[in-house]
Amino acid sequence: MNNPMQSKEEKVLESSIEKLIQRVQDMKNSLGSFIMKLETEYTSMTWPTVLDNFALLSGQLNTLGRLLKGDGMPTLRNHILLPLALNPDRDPEIEKLTEGRVVAFNHDVVPDYLRTKPEPEVEERSQQLITKAVTVMADNAQKQLTVLNKITSNILDIINSHKDDWESECNKNSQQQQTSSMNETTSLLQATLFGKGLKQPRRQEPVTTQQPPTSMQNQTQKIQGGAGKVQSTVKTNIKSGSTMHPYQRP
Amino acid sequence: MALNFMDVFYRAYLGEPPNDALSKSMANSVVTQAIQGGIAPYQEYLLQGSIVDTSRDVLLHRLQGLCDNAEGMPQKFQDHEMVFMMRGNTPQQIISFRVRHSLHQRQNWVLRYTGQTEIGDKNRQTLVRTCCDVATSDNVVQFLNEMGFRLDNEFIAKGFFFHKGRMRVTVSKIYKILQHDNLDNLEQLTMSHLVELSVVAPVGQEQIGEDMKAFAEQLKPLVQLDKIDHRRLQTF
Structure with missing residues (x-):
């Protein structure tokens, strides 16, 4: 009963560690390429590309963090690593795994790589602070x-x-950007194209349109008068016509 | 003889006619039209918009940067425009002429006829209308009156003038004339300036529309220069 359970747990642990290694590998690759770029293209590199690289790294860090906090991840602190033996000789296997950074699993590197507590000086200082508190x-x-x-x-x-x-200032600015209004455009165009709102002050129009008929009337009546028909009415008509005339002579 | 003259005219004023067959036939039709009508057919390509008075100076600065006459102050103008109309037998038959004269240079009188504004389809970037501008003497008003035209409305336009290539930009404020014979007694019509971008060019130069659209883009979001359907405005 116990055995399959354990193997299941082990499987989960293995797969999650696999995932972790994958993520860290990704991050290592992008860090490597970034450093490479910094070293080789520092003359032509622009600030935006540097920022892009930083953004990539921070994104990868975030996903790594999320993976560690995620539900599928077993509590890693419950697992311990127990070094059984140190070997001062070169170990080709570990050299290959670490890509040449660690050549041997010896007493020189183990205290650094397997450290679970802060360094003694740091520990001392934090102890001091705790006692002070x-x-x-x-x-x-x-x-x-x-x-x-x-x-x-x-x-x-x-x-x-x-x-x-x-924010309010920003809003104000965006409100100020309303520099044109469709209504105003419409009324300006209606005015310039069709004279909307511009015709009101002139009151001469009725007079000028009225004028030609009266003079016409006068002329025809004069002609009639010349023909010698009903002279009395002609006279009065002429008089009323002359008073209606807009351009009176002094 | 006449054809030769028009050809010379065409070359002198409108540039060498383009060489491909289509343009040539178009140029020919332009020339024949000009001979038959007695006037060279010009079209006005037009985009219109407005800007509120408080932002006018920002627009003027931008235009000063974009346009040809960049150095010095922008060119000012102050024009008196009178619209004369003659009605035919039916209400639809209205012929109108616009007389504009400068109040800065009193001897400048221009008589303008504009045709029906075409809105066109989506491919066309601007309004297009036929137009004819004629410089006249100062008795044009009397002349029109004697022909039977009557003053329909008038206004004063005060503003600024810019040009970029053959594009013309005017930023003008429209004033109502309160007393017919007193051009100093004015009342502003709106709190905005009218902005017009126009090119007057021979028939068939649709390329201008693209240039104008590109120019209008540069004035956004300050001014929205659009092709505004005049027929829709007419219903009020």
């Missing part, structure tokens, strides 16, 4: 904590208000 009075610590929180929240407020200002 313990000696601080609880009251005092609380006070400092609140002060720090206050400062942080203040800074956060300032940053947020600046952000709001920025």
